[in-house]
Each structure stands twice: as C-alpha cells, then as structure tokens.
Amino acid sequence: MTTVNNPQNAPRQEHDLIGYRDVPIDAYYGIQTLRASENFTVSGVRLCQFSTFIRAFATVKKAAAITNNKLGVLSDSIKGVIVAACDELIADKHHEQFILDMFQGGAGTSTNMNVNEVIANRALEILGYEKGDYEQLHPNNHVNLSQSTNDTYPTALKVALDEYCALLLSKMQILHKSFINKSIELADQLKMGRTHLQDAVPMTAGQEFNAFATMIKKEMDRIEATRDLFYEINMGGTAIGTGLNAPAGYSQLCAQTLHKLTGRPYYIAEDLVQSSQDTSAYVVLSGNLRLLAARLSKIAHDLRLESSGPRAGLAQYCLPEMQPGSSIMPGKVNPVIPEVVNQACFHVMGIDHTIIMAAESGQLQLNVFEPVIAFNLFTGINMLTNICEIFATRCIDGIKMNDDYCNGQVLNNIGLVTALNPHLGYESSSYVAKKAQETGGSVYDIILAEKLMDKATLDNLLLPENMVYPKAD
Structure with a gap:
C-alpha cells in the first residue's frame, strides 16, 4: 500500500516483494522502474530515446484494456482511464518518464513495468487520486491484466x-x-x-x-x-x-x-x-x-x-x-x-x-x-x-x-578494342592493343592509321547506343 497526501515535494513510498522505496512524488514511474534504473546502468541509452517503441507499447496496452473490457474482466471506468493514459503516450506525452537503460536483464520485464506504472499513475491522476494509490488502479492487476511481458x-x-x-x-x-x-x-x-x-x-x-x-x-x-x-x-x-x-x-x-x-x-x-x-x-x-x-x-x-x-x-x-x-x-x-x-x-x-x-x-x-x-x-x-x-x-x-576527361579516357583506352573485336577479329584486335600498349597511342588513331576501318564506320561503332547497350533479340 502507498502512503498518500504527502507534504509538498516529499517522495511517496511504494513497496514490492523486496521491500519499500521512496519514489519521487512527481514521477509517473514506480518502484519496479526505480529499482531497474539502478540495476541497469549499462549503455546510457534510455528507453525515452525510442519514442516509436513507447507509442507502440502504449498501443498494445490500449488494445489489451479494450479487449479486457469487452470480455467483462475490466470495468468501463478503469478501461476508460487506461485508454486515456495510453492515448497521451501515443501523443508523445510523458516520454521522459521512461528512464530505463535499453540494456536490461529480465527479458524486458522492467520495460513492461515502466509502461504499466506510467499508465497506472497517469490513470490515477485522471481519476482524481494520488499517484501510487494502487488500491484504486494497479499496474499489474489492471494495466497488465491478461498479459505478460512475454507477449x-x-x-x-x-x-x-x-x-x-x-x-x-x-x-x-x-x-x-x-x-x-x-x-x-x-x-x-x-x-x-x-x-x-x-x-x-x-x-x-x-x-x-x-x-x-x-x-x-x-x-x-x-x-x-x-x-x-x-x-x-x-x-x-x-x-x-x-x-x-x-x-x-x-x-x-x-x-x-x-x-x-x-x-x-x-x-x-x-x-x-x-x-x-x-x-x-x-x-x-x-x-x-x-x-x-x-x-x-x-x-x-x-x-x-x-x-x-x-x-x-x-x-x-x-x-x-x-x-x-x-x-x-x-x-x-x-x-x-x-x-x-x-x-x-x-x-x-x-x-x-x-x-x-x-x-x-x-x-x-x-x-x-x-x-x-x-x-x-x-x-x-x-x-x-x-x-x-x-x-x-x-x-x-x-x-x-x-x-570530357572520361570521354578522352574511353577513346584513348586499350580496353576500347574489346568493343571492336567482333568487327576487327581477334588477331587484328590483339595487334592494335599491343601496338597501343607499346607506343602509348590511342586505339582509335591506330585503327585509322593502319586503315583497318574507315572513320565513319569507326565513329558509328563507338556511339554509346552501339557500344554499351545489349543488343535486342
């Protein structure tokens, strides 16, 4: 049971199976979140940095509350305030209350309880009760009803x-x-x-x-x-x-x-x-x-x-x-x-x-x-x-x-002879490639100088549409 009507700014006291702890009076999270925040100081990356995950979790909790209500195991009033609290989380409110490190033992139980406690305490506020007054609305008994962390x-x-x-x-x-x-x-x-x-x-x-x-x-x-x-x-x-x-x-x-x-x-x-x-x-x-x-x-x-x-x-x-x-x-x-x-x-x-x-x-x-x-x-x-x-x-x-530089590389490159191989034949192409390598001359100029092909034919073969695109069947 939680002590209510505390003096202003004094912490509220909550308990779990391990014992009692003081929780900041303005916190929507509760004792299980507090313990987990102390146990898991690993990465420095907190749950609040992943708003998409918080919104998703709130959506799941909202669906669970609506389902429980339809099946007659959760009252209309409790369902209503749980849904209202979930809607606030979905609207990106109260995300600073998700203080846990993303790295944690327990298969995510601490994250689930962080969600349950924030929803429960915000729902209690909406009902007009103090945060932590879990006799009226409980993180496990109501927010987590019909659920486990594992689903x-x-x-x-x-x-x-x-x-x-x-x-x-x-x-x-x-x-x-x-x-x-x-x-x-x-x-x-x-x-x-x-x-x-x-x-x-x-x-x-x-x-x-x-x-x-x-x-x-x-x-x-x-x-x-x-x-x-x-x-x-x-x-x-x-x-x-x-x-x-x-x-x-x-x-x-x-x-x-x-x-x-x-x-x-x-x-x-x-x-x-x-x-x-x-x-x-x-x-x-x-x-x-x-x-x-x-x-x-x-x-x-x-x-x-x-x-x-x-x-x-x-x-x-x-x-x-x-x-x-x-x-x-x-x-x-x-x-x-x-x-x-x-x-x-x-x-x-x-x-x-x-x-x-x-x-x-x-x-x-x-x-x-x-x-x-x-x-x-x-x-x-x-x-x-x-x-x-x-x-x-x-x-x-x-x-x-x-x-211009790239075009010059193409025209002066020995690799150009490969594109002309079907027209010159392998022996002539090899001759041109070797001579270009030995002299530093261009394949283009050597072909014309050796009169292996006339300029019009060579220029036509070197058009992009003739040289670089697969031929249609």
Whole structure:
C-alpha cells in the first residue's frame, strides 16, 4: 500500500516483494522502474530515446484494456482511464518518464513495468487520486491484466519495427529516386568500366547509376516483404504461450482490436508456445538490413574511388564540396558523405552479428535477450534511415561528371578494342592493343592509321547506343 497526501515535494513510498522505496512524488514511474534504473546502468541509452517503441507499447496496452473490457474482466471506468493514459503516450506525452537503460536483464520485464506504472499513475491522476494509490488502479492487476511481458514486449516490438521499417522505406525511396535522376542526367556520358580495378570496357555513367538504383530497389522489396512477419503476434500467450490467466477469446479479440487501432493486419500465431520463444522475424530483418548496408557501403566505396583526385586520381566524378577537408592542407576537400555512409554501414553489419547471437542464445520457452535485439534493430534502422537521406541529398543529387576527361579516357583506352573485336577479329584486335600498349597511342588513331576501318564506320561503332547497350533479340 502507498502512503498518500504527502507534504509538498516529499517522495511517496511504494513497496514490492523486496521491500519499500521512496519514489519521487512527481514521477509517473514506480518502484519496479526505480529499482531497474539502478540495476541497469549499462549503455546510457534510455528507453525515452525510442519514442516509436513507447507509442507502440502504449498501443498494445490500449488494445489489451479494450479487449479486457469487452470480455467483462475490466470495468468501463478503469478501461476508460487506461485508454486515456495510453492515448497521451501515443501523443508523445510523458516520454521522459521512461528512464530505463535499453540494456536490461529480465527479458524486458522492467520495460513492461515502466509502461504499466506510467499508465497506472497517469490513470490515477485522471481519476482524481494520488499517484501510487494502487488500491484504486494497479499496474499489474489492471494495466497488465491478461498479459505478460512475454507477449506484450514482443508484440510492441513488432508494432514499433513495422513503423520503423515504413520510415526507412520512405527514405530509401528518396535515395532510389536520386539514383534514377542521376542515371537519366548522365544517360549518354561515356566512361570506362573496370574489373579487378583495371580498365575493362566502356559504359555510360547512366548505366552505373541505374545499377545503383536497382540495388536499392531490390533491398526495398526485401524489407517490404519482411514487414509481413511482424503482423503475427502472440498476445494472449502470456508467460510461455499456454495462455495462463488470459480469458477465453482474448487472443483473437486483442489482435482484432490492435488491427482496428493501427490499420495493420495483426493476427495470432497458430502455435503460441512456438511464437513466444521465436525470434526469427528479427533475424530476417537484421539480415536484410545487413544486405542494405553492404549495398550502400559498396556504392560509397565506388564513389570515393571514382572521385579520387582531383588531379592524381580517377577523377571521373566531382562530389559536392561539403566542408574543408584538412587542418593542415589548404584547399583539400574530402568525400565526407560517402565516408560516413561507410562507417554507418560497418556498424549495421556488426549489429547483425549481435542479433544472431542473441536469437541463437534463447533457451527453452523464452528468449530473454530481446532487449538487446530491440536496441540494435532500432539503432540500425535509425542509422540507415538517416544515411539514405543524407546520401541522397548531400551527395548523389549534386554529383557532376568530368565528361570530357572520361570521354578522352574511353577513346584513348586499350580496353576500347574489346568493343571492336567482333568487327576487327581477334588477331587484328590483339595487334592494335599491343601496338597501343607499346607506343602509348590511342586505339582509335591506330585503327585509322593502319586503315583497318574507315572513320565513319569507326565513329558509328563507338556511339554509346552501339557500344554499351545489349543488343535486342
């Protein structure tokens, strides 16, 4: 029982199975949150920094309260104030009350109790009672009714991840559009393609940027498909999936209610015991984030290499100048945006290993490591979301091509002979390539000097549409 009517600014006293503690009088959280905040001082990253997760948890609690009321186990008045408190959290109020470190033991129980206590104490205020007067409305008996951490935490996590993925996809779309626009802008600009970092055959810059766009589109499709995994939930499974303490019909009705609240097609897993211990959906998402990171990092590497110079490198592209690049070398400008893209992607690829380890380490009927999975997925998606927009708006959109220089490289490159091989024959092509290598002359000039082809025919063969595009069947 809680002492009420305390003097102004004096702490209120709450108790749990361990004993009594003073809780700040103005705090919506309670004793279990207080203890957890003292036990878990690990990362310095707090739950309040992930508002999407708080909103998702409040939505799940709201759905549970509505369901309990419909099934006759929660009164109209209690349901009403719980829903009102949840709506305030969904509206981004009181998030500073979520003080817990994201890293915590207990499989997320402390997070669930932080949510339960904040909702309960705000609901008590709405009813006109003191915070902590749990005889009127209790965090466990009412807010957590028919629930366990083991079904609410993963359900809230899936609701949050779906929202995170939607935002990520919107930023990926921005990046995809930037690559498409750049491919159109540079559609006919010739450059040398390279394999093994050596000159290969000609291509257009448009083809290169279109390939980048295709990479991003493939990852968008994968992440969009992954969202379907988050609509299967285990509400009503309670502790281990057996449904202990949940009334008949609770699971299906709760999923239907969550669907109505969010507009997303949530449904109950066929096997709640399996679902309560399964973290495979998170592993799939993490793998797709790793793939996206690998694609982005590869593109960033390419652009850093192709913009190297400006006078002693490849110098094919000029990236937007974002900031001075050196404290000692005047005039130096570095490719800082691709560099930060690389770093973020390295981090996301490392996150994937953590998530796989956490998923693999779950034992028996519960995976207790979902907090580290949640933290790393939220962090990885946030970083990729930011990086996609930064990459698009601060780099890709402003790229310029050194087209005269690139065109000259194509015409003077020995690799050009490969494109002419079907017309000259292998022996003549080898002769031209060897002579160009020995003399430093251009393939173009040697062919004309040796009268292997007339200028009109050669120029026609070297048109972009004849040289770099696959022939139609």
